Amino acid sequence: MEILMILTGGIIITVAVYLLMTRSILRVVFGIIMLSHGVHLLILTLAGLEEGAPPLLTENADAYTDPLPQALILTAIVISFGVTAFLLVLAYQTNKAHDSDDLEELRGNADE
Amino acid sequence: MSNLLLLPVLVPFLAGAVLILLRNHPLIQRVSSAVIMTVMLLISIQLLYTITTGGILTVELGNWSPPFGIVLVGDMFASMMVLLTSIVGLACLFFSFQTMARIREKFFFYPFYFFLLTGVNGSFLTGDLFNLFVFFEVMLISSFILIVFGGTPYQLRESYKYVVINVFASGLFLVAIAFIYGATGTLNMAHIAVQVAEMEQQGVINVAAILLLIVFGMKGALFPLYFWLPKSYYGPPAAIAALFGGLLTKVGIYAIIRTFTLIFVHDTAFTHNIILALAGLTMFFGVLGAVSQFDFKRILSYHIISQVGYMVMGLGLFTPLALAGAIYYIAHHIIVKSALFLFAGATQKITGTTDLKKMSGLLKTHPALAWLFFISAISLAGIPPLSGFFSKFALILSGVEEGRYIIVAVSLLVGLLTLFSMMKIFIYVFWGGPSLKRSDYAHIKLLPLLAPIIPLVALTITLGLFAEPIFVFSEGVAAEILDPSIYIDAVLEE
């Protein structure tokens, strides 16, 4: 199970890196979103997966998964939600101000 | 337990929240933010005094005892950084009253200014690795909004890159946290340090150490990862650029010093030599960038990079003297760099440009500005008796003692090139025939512009003249962070 999860995380991060390296301003944002998903999966896996153990619901549970990684992931999701919202607005405004979504044209070497 | 430690984080946070509601009342916003900032300065002085005399303070948030809950830890290093934050924050706030366009005040400048300070102070004071991530994000999200302030096409373009780089670094930060949590099963920094010391498998920890070095290096503008800095710091208004230039990279450096003196001390031959090499490359390439530029703000931005190298050099040498020098250097740098960025803002306000080739002769028209700038510039370059000299001296002396002659040679060369590029600014901007007519600048009152900068310049002179007691203080700080058991005992055993 761990192997599968690690591989999935790896594939997601690969996709994210690929998207980050594209020239489209919007795809880079998608890359960031994918990256955060891959990393969240990695946190869950590295903290240890328990088979057949539910989340901690009552005080006298025999088996339970560690709730801390879940709390960490929830926090990280909240943060990436805020950042993504901001990044989308910024990408939109940048696109509008420069009339281009091609990062090659947005390098800005001309005005140095 | 002391709730005094909470105030540097809570006061700006609450202030920011209240100021959101007051967006349509610029005067109330200005007055209240000035009052709050002054209160914060007093709080941080009190905090530094309490901690220096009474030892490390800790607060367990929500009454959950460590290592299960989040702790805030204030040691001398952290409280010194909090004090510096308040000083720079106050100066930049007053400068922004003079220069910030009135329309911008409506777009939540002050709330995000305070949220930024919340994030910065929180990063200094937290004792939990994941909480450090959260405060980093608070700081970064506010910095994203402040850096795009004004929304010129240039700013939008460069902030986009700044945001993407930083969000990517945050992703790597989470990976490092996952590694550390998987290996040690804890996130409390003191507890991690205990676990790491007992662990047999050092490979995983080294991986996490390098990942964290990359993350903090990206935020702190270390050698291969500094490329985003000069362009993005060029865009925003001077008050914001000064705050960023003085503070934000130093939060990354603080995190590097904190983690690499507390947690990753088991394999210094590996980690700290990498850090030392990075330090040399950072200062060298940073100063080369500065030498090649002809723009006031860009030269200063490249100097941030080269000086980050000095601070990290202190960590790489890893002796008490070198760390004391690095800490002294951080204090000196935060103050002087902010002052210089404010000077750039003042000259921009007077001449309307930051291009060195378009300015000249300000020495005749604005002598006070010129000489104050001169003091800060030679302080940055490290001329005695100003503060830059003593910190660099300690670093270089320690390098010679350790026999690391290459880094010593590089830092001396970089010091020379720093002096050269600061003098380039001085010659271009202040010497020569006046480029401005009297009518161009007569309406700009110089005194309100200079008033926030003068205390910073006075501080750099004071830091230089009273080098003895301040160096003793830095040595105290260095001794405290070089002995992780003090920190660990304060957090885990109450």
Add this chain to the structure above:
Amino acid sequence: MKTNFVMLHTVTRIVSFIILSFSVYLFFAGHNAPGGGFIGGLMMAGALVLLYVSFDMDRIKKVLPIDYTQMIGLGLIIAILTGLNSLVFGDPFLTQYFDYFQWPFMGEVELTTALPFDLGIFLVVVGVALLSILTIAEDVS
């Protein structure tokens, strides 16, 4: 061209109320079960966005004259002040207190100081989500 989305309007009228009440349920369930301020807030933001999408923006603005930035500020203040009240009792920031009360008709109810804190989170999440969506949506130039 003004089109009349009968299906969308009819469905929205029913569905949005289901989502809104579910979001309130999630918000209150959050203390000991899955749910909470963030999830409830996102759910409520979803319902409001559905309203904005199916009816036009000006009409919803008339019905819901809410300034979302003020909402964010208010939420933050509520959350911080809830954390601060523990300082009155000399405990560290964010210490949680709870007790059980007998209420008429409802029997025993657990009240905690985490609830107003979560309310603050709820307001902030709704505010941030709608603010960022409306910022882009309003910009039709």
